[in-house]
Amino acid sequence: MCEFVRGLWKSIKNNKVNTFILLLLFILLVLSFLCDFRVFIESNNHFLLLKNNTLYAINVISKIVPLIVFLLLVYLWRKIASKMTIKLERINVGGVSVVFEKPDEYFKQQIKNFLNTKRSLFRFDSEKDNIYDCINSCYEIYKYIRESINVYDARSSKNSAYYDTANEMLRSLNEFLTCYQSNFRRWYEFSLENTYKTNVTKSLIDIQKECWGYASILEAFAHLNNAFQEYAETFEINTGKWSINNSID
Numbered sequence: 001m002c003e004f005v006r007g008l009w010k011s012i013k014n015n016k017v018n019t020f021i022l023l024l025l026f027i028l029l030v031l032s033f034l035c036d037f038r039v040f041i042e043s044n045n046h047f048l049l050l051k052n053n054t055l056y057a058i059n060v061i062s063k064i065v066p067l068i069v070f071l072l073l074v075y076l077w078r079k080i081a082s083k084m085t086i087k088l089e090r091i092n093v094g095g096v097s098v099v100f101e102k103p104d105e106y107f108k109q110q111i112k113n114f115l116n117t118k119r120s121l122f123r124f125d126s127e128k129d130n131i132y133d134c135i136n137s138c139y140e141i142y143k144y145i146r147e148s149i150n151v152y153d154a155r156s157s158k159n160s161a162y163y164d165t166a167n168e169m170l171r172s173l174n175e176f177l178t179c180y181q182s183n184f185r186r187w188y189e190f191s192l193e194n195t196y197k198t199n200v201t202k203s204l205i206d207i208q209k210e211c212w213g214y215a216s217i218l219e220a221f222a223h224l225n226n227a228f229q230e231y232a233e234t235f236e237i238n239t240g241k242w243s244i245n246n247s248i249d
Contacts, residue, residue, distance in 0.1 A: 103151040108162050110148050112235045115141070122228050122239045124221040131208050131217060132188045135181050138224075142173040165234040172227045176220055187211055 115121065118141060120134045149166050157163040191207055211217070232239050 103156055104160055104162050107148060107151050108235055112237055114144055115237055119242045122225055122232060123242050124225055126218055130204055131184060135184060138173055139177055139181060145169055161234055165231050169231050172224060176224050180217055180220060184211060
């Protein structure tokens, strides 16, 4: 309200004549609703009529309070909306999920933002990347995509390239994790406990090379990288920014 008054005062100062006339007309219009001037002028008992007019004004104001509150809420909403962006793609009301129209753009941006730093998913470097950490990262990516895809319902998922590609991502990650997550994690934790502590001169990269099926793991990462290079095109992820020597994950 103070901001509104300041803005009004600034307008009055900048355009004194026109604004003053409009303000005067507005005041007269309000008073015409609140007071019965005809009766006030014809009566000799001005004090009594002033009291009656005051009661009448209070009665009118009490009836238009909902309108005033509504206008204030609209004003506040406009101020808030001008300073922030609110996106609603899916809400849950009383256990009932409400899915909003056209979630494609929202979903695309969410996946793109999340995968934009997951270099090992698109280009794994066997000489620098820790397989244990990369597998854990793949699992976090799998969970994120699985949760994010819930913005779709049966209708909005039809003919959606993003929805179809996300399901292909989940399939590829699921196959990879099923084959290597549990086995490699168990072996790696055992080796770390028994080998690295007794031989600190050995790097983690060298230790993981001793894992049984190491060549098979590298082959699986290469297959996963190739698949996600293709998926990246759908979500417009720039995988060309990573070279073999980069190590962003």
